[in-house]
Amino acid sequence: MARVLYTVGRWSFLHAWWVLSTWVVILLTVAGLALGLHKPLSSQFSVSGTPSINATKMLVEQFPNQENPVTASSVTVVFEAPEGHTLSEPETHAAVDRTIDALRTGLGDSITDTQRFGNPVDVDQRLTGQIHSMYGSFGLPEETANEDAQTVRTLSDDGRIGYTSFSIDAGDSMVVTKDQRAIINDAMDQARDAGVRVEAAGSGFGEEIAIEPMSEIIGLAVAFLVLLFTFGSLVASGLPIITAVIGVGIGVLAILLTTAYVDLNNVTPTLSIMIGLAVGIDYSLFVLSRYRSERENHPDDVAAGLAVGTAGSAVVFAGVTVIVALAALSVAGIGFLTAMGLLAALTVLITVLVTLTLTPALLGLCGKKAFAGKVPGVAGNPWRRCRRHTPRRTLGSLWVRGVHRVPGLAIGVVILALGALSLPLFHLQMALPSDATANHGTTQREAADLMAEGFGPGVNAPLLLVVDAAHANPDSPALAPYVNAQRAKAESEGTEFDAQKAATLSSFLYTVDSIDGMSTVKNAQLTGVNEGQTAAQILITPYTGPGDPATVDLSDSLRARTHEIEDAAGIRVGMTGLTAVQMDITEELAAAMPVYLSIVVGLAIVLLILVFRSITVPIVAGLGFLLSVGAAFGATILFWQDGLWGIVGTPGPLVSFMPIFLIGVTFGLAMDYQVFLVTRMREHWIHSGGQASGRTNYNAVEESVIFGFTLGARVVTAAAIIMIAVFVAFIGQPLPFIKVFGFALGAGVLFDAFFIRMTLVPAAMFLLGRSTWWMPRWLDRILPRLDVEGSALGDDPEPEYPRLDDADAPTVPA
Known part of the structure; x- marks a missing residue:
């Protein structure tokens, strides 16, 4: 390998313009393709094959007319009346109405999932009324209706905090566009102008994806200063910066081009920039440092070849190690993590290739001025007034x-x-980003905090059960009390009794009662039945928020309880929702x-x-x-x-x-x-x-x-x-x-x-x-x-190693 790299380094040094032109053409080509074909990055994380994803598929199958709750671009707008006032008062009610009207007018047909969309005061009355009406038709106790109505409320008990929620048809990006975000912000200002506090959150209204260039500028500036103190030369200090920027530029543009074919998370390019800049500068630094020592005893072109053959061999091995470590992230079997690892590895691969070819090429272009622009008193450079420089230890x-x-x-x-x-490490906690963990001061975090204040922390961590009861067991002992009650009612009314339909409805009620009886569940309620009345959705509200370990424990307990329900009733039960998906991802990552x-x-x-x-x-x-x-x-x-x-x-x-x-x-x-x-x-x-x-x-x-x-x-x-x-x-x-x-x-x-x-x-x-x-x-x-040490180049003189003073050396047998 050393001899091959020696040839590559020397050839690149002698054909500098060809090498530089080739990399510039590659950079411009990839840039043109990326700018023309790239798609928006996503803030979503998903894993295929997890229980929650399988439950999501079941939800989509049983409720084909309903949006997927995991991929929907949902938006929640939260209102808080001024101190001493409520949202029901005419003035604040009218202010909220103006925001709702602005949303309805500005977003138009792109608004979907409008069950909770509207003025929170009006929506609250409508939803609670529906709960009481539905539960009355089922013959359920008034106490149960009151409890479940409390959970679906959009207005807090004191009337000061309310919210409205909806989804936006955002296509494949799963986030609102800049124009839609501007409409939402302008609409919120309508109520703010009247003194009402308004915040927004939701999976479709995450923090705007932005890469601050100042991070790269600071990193490059510090790198330049360190290189200056290493080489003592303005020219040499700039060469690793140039190679790293070109290598990372090609890598990141290739990632943007990939978005035309694959959905990528918004952290993927930033990670690649971070890792690519660091290794790109370092790898070029190692080659340049070796070139400086080799040119003292060899012609410049030979020194470039030896630098790439020796230090370049170490660069190849080090780069391959980083690439393998990043690519090995795919063993976790998690799609977005695999994409991050492979694309970061691609950026590292490109920086290695750029280092091995462009670094000697730039040295060839610089020629004798590769270490020009010496800074006196830095990196061993003598001060101009000094006639003699004495080497120091x-x-x-x-x-x-x-x-x-x-x-x-x-x-x-x-x-x-x-x-x-x-x-x-023994008390490490892990979670995926959510509104409840966003930075303080962001509207997402403020909205989550307001929701927790008005409706309890569990409102930010809802779980959704999907029950497929098409084959519920009419003879199940667990369902017998519910089935017998329906049989008695049919007999008293003189109507026909269908045992299978009774078992299906009974399985819904049995599931709700089984879950609602758990000590860590604040409320479990039936929120919807499909057209064929063979499947149902059950909303579970925990006492704790999404980042609380107790919520993770509840998720595990619910899984165990649903298995018991399945065995007892002969049905299928799955748990989904954004909270469940995120917890599954966390568990998968912890296990991997x-x-x-x-x-x-x-x-x-x-x-x-x-x-x-x-x-x-x-x-x-x-x-x-x-x-x-x-x-x-x-x-x-x-x-x-x-x-x-x-x-x-x-x-x-x-x-x-x-x-x-x-x-x-x-x-x-x-x-x-x-x-x-x-x-x-x-x-x-x-x-x-x-x-x-x-x-x-x-x-x-x-x-x-x-x-x-x-x-x-x-x-x-x-x-x-x-x-x-x-x-x-x-x-x-x-x-x-x-x-x-x-x-x-x-x-x-x-x-x-x-x-x-x-x-x-x-x-x-x-x-x-x-x-x-x-x-x-x-x-x-x-x-x-x-041959990482370059032993194959052993015909060259042995390096001159630094001497130690014998007087200072410890007395150790040779």
Whole structure:
């Protein structure tokens, strides 16, 4: 591989304009196709094959004239009368009417599902009246009618809070258009002008999808400064930025083009930008750093080839590791997560290709000025007045020698520190985004809070049961009381008694009574029967909101109870609704996380065995990854879930797919640093033949670790700081998931790069001694060889490794 990459790098350097022109043409072509064919992104998350999705299919089959409650673009508008007033008063009633009229006029025929659409005061009277009328016809007690009427109310008990809801025919996008959103906002202003507070929420009125460019600008600006301190050159500092922007640009435009064929979630392109920028800059940084060292002893074109053949080999392996980790997200079997992983992996693949070709091409275009624009006093550049520059011992050298003196203490501190940070994992809470978890200050969160205040938290977490009773068992003992009551009524009225129809109706009532008797259910009521009277819908209102763990427990209890009902009555029962779908997704993700973690850790060990021809190095790397990702989780939970120190304004459960995605991305990045740092150590070990140089008091293993670390520490530190800056900059994005994910990734890189790769790994290697590079001979023979160190280019002079002062070196037998 090293020789192939050497050829690619040297050819790209010599044919710079061809390479640059090719990438520009690709960028413009993809841009043109994407801008012409892309469709809106969605804020919806769905999983096929879950119980709630199967129940949704049953609902659509039994109620073909009703909208799918999961995919409907529903909108809820909530009104609150001024303090000391009610919505029933003539002035406020008229103000609300103006908003309703503006909605009806502006949206016209696009309004669907109008059962609760209208002035909340009028709708409340109509719905409660229908409940009493229907229950009277069924012969049900007045107490039951009053209880169920209370649940369907659109006006609070004190008359101050009311709501109206409807759906919008928004096509495939499942969100309202900008024009429709403007109509809704203008309509709400009609009531606001009269002093009525108005907020809006619903699946069709989520927060507007917006990508703040300031995050990318901040990330790139910090990256440029770090590169400037790394290379001390204005020109060199700009080259990795250019390659990363082109690579990410092509990747993100390809994602937008994909929306023409596949529905994608709104976080997908932002994740790809975040990950693509970070790895794109870092990969180019590694190649550029190696080119600078190689050109001291070789012509520029050869140096470019050697840089791509050596550092580029590590880039390929690191990139493949990230790609595999992201693509492996598909093992969870969750559609939107698979799309996120595969498209982020596509962006990483493109950045790898751009790095290996465009970086040497830009070096070819720059020629002798690749490191021009030197900044005095930066990165070892002398001040102009200084005639002589005396090399100083680097911080990397000082650090690794300090770790060498106390390796056991270093390992202990890392394990205790990161282990302590991992403790919050034991109370991790996960949920999908909803109005109730939106940022404080947004109209979505304000609407959800008003609904909870006026009607209880459970109004934001309704569950819907679908009952298919076409084959209900007339002889069921559980249905006997209900069937006998209908038989007695038919006999008293002298009408014909149909046992099957009686069993069907009885199964509806039996299901309601069975669910309504559960202590955690506020109310369960029959809300609709299909035309053939063979299926029914039962609305369940819990006491708790969508983010409360008690609601998740209720969902599990309901599933168990519905199985009992099915067996007892001979019917089919499914639970659906947006709340149920979201909880199913959360459970699916939680179940997939251990499997995925096992896959990526196992993958890490296998790949690192192939690369480093060692057993212990991969095991240490894998265990270190678990520590760093655990600490990243813990820190994220402390701030974003628990609200530590009040820094996060809207703490709450973490987005359900954040943990599994964090594992995948952090794993890929962790292996990046492992490869780039340990490759230098392995390179020294191979060139030395496993023998000490005799120039120091270190043994051969210690020399390989210290010298390799000294060479790689500066560039790895720069790469880590760049990644952290890019990720942290995305905390400023409006999408809550991106905020949390940016923080979590930044924490993950911080812990893994500085605590694990630059402390625990070298400390463990010092303690392991020659066992560090041990591998059974039989395994060494059968495994394929991956030349990440560029051994195939061994005809070139041995690198000149930095010397240590013998007086400072510890007295260790050679």
